[in-house]
Amino acid sequence: MSEVKKVATRAAYGNTLVQLGAERDDFVVLDADLAAATQTGMFKKAFPERFYNCGIAEQNMIGIAAGIAATGKKVFCSSFAMFAAGRAYEQVRNSIGYPHLNVIIGATHAGISVGEDGATHQCCEDIALMRTIPGMTIINPADETEAALAVRAAIDHDGPVYMRFGRLAVPVVFGDDYKFEIGKGVELKGGNDVTIVATGLMVNEALEAYELLKEEGISARIINIHTIKPLDKEIILKAAKETGAIVTAEEHSVVGGLGSAVSEVLSEEYPVPVLKLGVYDRFGYSGPAPKLLDEFGLRAVNIVEKAKKALELKK
Numbered sequence: 001m002s003e004v005k006k007v008a009t010r011a012a013y014g015n016t017l018v019q020l021g022a023e024r025d026d027f028v029v030l031d032a033d034l035a036a037a038t039q040t041g042m043f044k045k046a047f048p049e050r051f052y053n054c055g056i057a058e059q060n061m062i063g064i065a066a067g068i069a070a071t072g073k074k075v076f077c078s079s080f081a082m083f084a085a086g087r088a089y090e091q092v093r094n095s096i097g098y099p100h101l102n103v104i105i106g107a108t109h110a111g112i113s114v115g116e117d118g119a120t121h122q123c124c125e126d127i128a129l130m131r132t133i134p135g136m137t138i139i140n141p142a143d144e145t146e147a148a149l150a151v152r153a154a155i156d157h158d159g160p161v162y163m164r165f166g167r168l169a170v171p172v173v174f175g176d177d178y179k180f181e182i183g184k185g186v187e188l189k190g191g192n193d194v195t196i197v198a199t200g201l202m203v204n205e206a207l208e209a210y211e212l213l214k215e216e217g218i219s220a221r222i223i224n225i226h227t228i229k230p231l232d233k234e235i236i237l238k239a240a241k242e243t244g245a246i247v248t249a250e251e252h253s254v255v256g257g258l259g260s261a262v263s264e265v266l267s268e269e270y271p272v273p274v275l276k277l278g279v280y281d282r283f284g285y286s287g288p289a290p291k292l293l294d295e296f297g298l299r300a301v302n303i304v305e306k307a308k309k310a311l312e313l314k315k
Contacts, residue, residue, distance in 0.1 A: 005171070007169055008167060009142075009143065010039045012151075012165075014039025014041070014042040017151065021050065029078070030053075033053055037167075040078050058083045062088045062095055063095055065096065076155075078105070080114075081164060086123060086125070100159050104154045104160075109167045110200075111252060112251055112293060113166055113168040113292065115288055116289075124251070127164065128257055137182060137230065138162045138229040139162070141200070142170075142173055142198075142202075145174040146180060168290075171204045185225045186224045187239075192242065192243055194244075195239040196209060196249060198225070198249040199225045203224045205300045206222050206300070213307055228257070233265050240266055245273045245307075246266065247307050254280055257278060259276030259278060284296070
């Protein structure tokens with residue numbers, strides 16, 4: 001059996017920026033002295049006149065991005081998620097969100113899978129922070145294919161976008177025929193017993209969980225939510241009505257992320273059991289990314305456990 005292709009979503013981000021740079025000249029790229037890590041260095045090499053290194057000053061970078069966007073240019077600005085969403089939160093809110101500017105934040109190194117960089121850099125709160133900003137669109141792609149399509153969709157979107165990319169190379173789930181649309185979830189597997197709603201690298205784990213559950217005679221529906229805000233309420237409500245139980249899976253805090261967004265919709269419109277799988281009120285620590293995912297219970301076997309509990313709750 002051939003090996004599964006693995007690519008970090010941050011690499012897809014960098015490659016797509018270069019492709020877009022050759023196709024159009026209506027945008028610039030900013031970085032906070034992390035171009036090698038965020039992969040915007042590829043754009044810098046290809047289009048040095050359209051790249052600006054703002055130094056280790058994320059708040060200032062956001063201000064510069066806002067100023068450029070106010071002149072009519074599209075702007076991509078990048079740093080680690082911890083700095084782009086955390087350190088620069090006030091500037092993102094007031095300088096980009098409030099005036100609803102066309103700035104795309106390419107936040108890399110999100111989640112526990114940052115690995116050896118440790119707790120200070122393992123940002124599991126960024127989605128929660130960005131969800132509170134009115135008009136902010138949040139995209140968390142699952143693989144290389146989806147990340148590339150998301151970047152292309154983001155540049156034509158009206159308003160601010162927060163895009164979440166990972167450091168770890170992850171399996172390529174989707175083929176060249178995959179369709180991406182901001183705000184639309186995707187049903188990857190049909191099922192009637194329980195629904196697993198996943199985002200980011202947890203989509204691959206959900207697909208593995210599907211096979212494990214199938215072996216036990218449990219029919220699981222798998223939904224990929226790449227756009228956490230605005231959330232595709234229609235696909236969530238349909239799944240809740242048809243399966244009666246939901247499990248959410250994310251490489252993010254269970255507070256304020258995908259699980260919270262799904263729970264908010266269902267508690268108001270169609271209450272069913274919802275069990276959340278994610279990071280539970282704790283900081284990460286330094287270690288190899290795969291081992292940390294095991295340690296924090298962000299694996300297919302953990303999704304299977306949650307799915308079984310959800311089935312019991314709906315009886």
